[in-house]
Amino acid sequence: MRGTVLYGTGDIRFEDTPEPKITKPTDAIIRLAATCVCGSDLWSYRGISPVNQPTPMGHEYCGIVEEVGSGVKTVKPGQFVIGSFFASDNTCPHCNFGYQSSCQQREFVGGAQAPLLRVPLAEGTLVPTPGVPAKEMIPNLLAASDVLGTGWFAADAANVRPGMTVAVVGDGAVGLLAVLSARQMGAERIIAMSRHEKRQKLALEFGATDIVTERGDEGVVRIKDLTKGLGADAVLECVGTQESMMQAIRSTRPGGYVSYVGVPHGVELRGDELFFSHVHLHGGPAPVRRFLPKLIDLVWTEKIHPGKVFDLALPLDQVAEGYRAMDERRAIKAILQP
Numbered sequence: 001m002r003g004t005v006l007y008g009t010g011d012i013r014f015e016d017t018p019e020p021k022i023t024k025p026t027d028a029i030i031r032l033a034a035t036c037v038c039g040s041d042l043w044s045y046r047g048i049s050p051v052n053q054p055t056p057m058g059h060e061y062c063g064i065v066e067e068v069g070s071g072v073k074t075v076k077p078g079q080f081v082i083g084s085f086f087a088s089d090n091t092c093p094h095c096n097f098g099y100q101s102s103c104q105q106r107e108f109v110g111g112a113q114a115p116l117l118r119v120p121l122a123e124g125t126l127v128p129t130p131g132v133p134a135k136e137m138i139p140n141l142l143a144a145s146d147v148l149g150t151g152w153f154a155a156d157a158a159n160v161r162p163g164m165t166v167a168v169v170g171d172g173a174v175g176l177l178a179v180l181s182a183r184q185m186g187a188e189r190i191i192a193m194s195r196h197e198k199r200q201k202l203a204l205e206f207g208a209t210d211i212v213t214e215r216g217d218e219g220v221v222r223i224k225d226l227t228k229g230l231g232a233d234a235v236l237e238c239v240g241t242q243e244s245m246m247q248a249i250r251s252t253r254p255g256g257y258v259s260y261v262g263v264p265h266g267v268e269l270r271g272d273e274l275f276f277s278h279v280h281l282h283g284g285p286a287p288v289r290r291f292l293p294k295l296i297d298l299v300w301t302e303k304i305h306p307g308k309v310f311d312l313a314l315p316l317d318q319v320a321e322g323y324r325a326m327d328e329r330r331a332i333k334a335i336l337q338p
């Protein structure tokens with residue numbers, strides 16, 4: 001088959017790669033209905049995270065189970081399934097607490113920008129949909145694999161409750177879906193921070209009530225202005241830079257909640273500022289598996305349409321253009337059709 005491999009900064013290739021095989025009895029092979037390029041793929045593509053060897057790319061996936069290992073009973077060939085970027089057994093203590101992305105057996109799932117994918121710990125990782133979806137529903141289901149699951153965790157980790165004022169830092173696909181998630185959880189006011197017209201529009205469609213275009217300390221001042229000088233009840237940090245993290249902490253009222261789901265790059269927190277901020281901090285790699293049954297239900301019953309974040313659709317063999325378009329911020333998120 002042909003799959004996507006990153007060789008170094010800006011060097012993404014679609015080339016002959018070995019077909020994945022069952023290597024453990026707990027594995028499944030799935031045939032992808034669609035896959036996509038993640039904002040976190042761009043860290044390696046831009047050379048900010050080093051690429052030491054040719055690396056198969058892609059960790060967002062949904063599709064039909066093609067084959068299962070001898071130990072897999074509850075997932076069956078022919079089922080349409082969704083999984084997330086960390087495979088998990090869904091039975092260990094961390095999984096039972098709802099932190100499947102810290103599973104004692106966790107394994108990163110890579111190589112999904114390809115027609116076929118091996119998923120370890122298939123029974124714990126994969127969640128079947130109620131049936132084989134219509135073609136139009138596939139982008140919405142694919143979004144649940146990572147961006148929606150991560151945006152949902154951002155809202156969950158920031159303790160979003162009905163009536164709250166929520167601010168979202170970051171207007172990438174995760175930030176936009178964090179807006180949608182906060183809306184679903186009943187936030188009354190949702191302030192989206194974006195200076196990009198197309199993204200502002202989508203944020204409003206997903207439930208944002210206010211748009212703030214200022215960044216950094218000016219952004220903090222605007223949030224304070226909008227909240228009677230208090231700060232927001234919850235701030236969802238969906239970028240991962242020093243500026244975005246400090247903006248999130250400083251925009252939160254004392255006693256409020258900051259979640260952080262952007263992979264941090266060069267973020268350092270000062271103990272004294274943290275001490276006097278009086279905020280709750282919670283984040284990390286989203287335990288998407290915890291949310292998948294709920295998210296699949298919301299998509300299946302057409303209560304949400306998270307696939308709207310895909311504003312560029314390409315055949316899989318044009319994956320390099322997907323990376324370029326996202327790198328240059330011409331596209332919010334590229335969906336790839338094998």
Ligand SMILES: [Zn+2]
Nearest residue numbers: 092095103104
């Ligand atoms: Zn586990």
